[in-house]
Amino acid sequence: MRGWNVLPQSVEEVIEDIEADHTSGASRIASMGLQALEDLVKAAGPRLDAATVQEAARRIADAQRTNAALYNVAQLFARLVSEGHDPKEVLVHLKEELETARDHVARTFLKVAPDRGTVVTLTFSANVLASLQLAASKGRIERVYVMEARPVMEGRFLVVALTEAGIPATLVPDAMGPGLMAEATYALVGADTILRDGSFVNKTGSYGLALAAADYKKPLYVAAETLKFDARHDLASWPGGPEMNPREVWPNPPERIDIRNRYFEAVPARLVALYATERGTYAPDIVKTMLSQAGRAPRGER
Numbered sequence: 001m002r003g004w005n006v007l008p009q010s011v012e013e014v015i016e017d018i019e020a021d022h023t024s025g026a027s028r029i030a031s032m033g034l035q036a037l038e039d040l041v042k043a044a045g046p047r048l049d050a051a052t053v054q055e056a057a058r059r060i061a062d063a064q065r066t067n068a069a070l071y072n073v074a075q076l077f078a079r080l081v082s083e084g085h086d087p088k089e090v091l092v093h094l095k096e097e098l099e100t101a102r103d104h105v106a107r108t109f110l111k112v113a114p115d116r117g118t119v120v121t122l123t124f125s126a127n128v129l130a131s132l133q134l135a136a137s138k139g140r141i142e143r144v145y146v147m148e149a150r151p152v153m154e155g156r157f158l159v160v161a162l163t164e165a166g167i168p169a170t171l172v173p174d175a176m177g178p179g180l181m182a183e184a185t186y187a188l189v190g191a192d193t194i195l196r197d198g199s200f201v202n203k204t205g206s207y208g209l210a211l212a213a214a215d216y217k218k219p220l221y222v223a224a225e226t227l228k229f230d231a232r233h234d235l236a237s238w239p240g241g242p243e244m245n246p247r248e249v250w251p252n253p254p255e256r257i258d259i260r261n262r263y264f265e266a267v268p269a270r271l272v273a274l275y276a277t278e279r280g281t282y283a284p285d286i287v288k289t290m291l292s293q294a295g296r297a298p299r300g301e302r
Helices: 009-020 026-047 050-062 068-082 087-112 126-137 155-164 178-182 206-215 284-290
Strands: 117-122 141-147 169-172 186-189 193-195 200-203 220-223 264-267 274-277 280-282
Touching (some): 026 126, 117 206, 126 141, 126 155, 155 169
Parallel strands (some): 117 141, 220 274
Antiparallel strands (some): 200 264, 274 280
């Protein structure tokens, strides 16, 4: 999809890559957004103007509207540049923040992770991977069950990464995951967005897993950077995940068969035990307090 022709071709190509990427984690997508902005700065040079920056930020954020980190890095870049900060220095700062946050998230999770246990997770999340790797290095992981995350099956990437890291891991069908909470110690997932009421958005299947964790009285932890905090929406106002290609679910269905395919869903705050972030652990009520000032994402206004 093309927007204004003021954006350089290299920027347009990265935006198209973001739109087409349905397997990378949210943090990786945010890094791609920064790459698009870096290409913009290089192409425009001293001719970079506020209107072009704003248009690029809007287009980048719109490429994956469920990804709060992508929105936040794009809008924060645009705001800081408009305030007179050097674009290259802003990019260096945002890149460093994204690259270092993952290790800090993992260390935060380690502080609350049970001494030893079995985990259920789903899809691929770089924060979840880093958290599990660190916990496993301390002898705290017995096995990880990874829900495959149909229809794109990103869970396969996670189970391969865990296995290569020497962590016992088992890929399971999505429908099997919630029932495994009966024998699991806890559930651990990532997030694309953390909403202002303490709810969060993640790959479809997260809600069912969270409900099962609550039924079996097992904690659900969410590993995510604070760049994924989104003060724009709560559970009621979140517009929902976009409808995706139904042929991903069933490539050649019989005639008149109706199919729906959504990648993302929201999980209510009441089902979350703790958020593990690079700045510490937060209960959903604390997140709600932090994002209580309407229209103010915590990092974007600091």
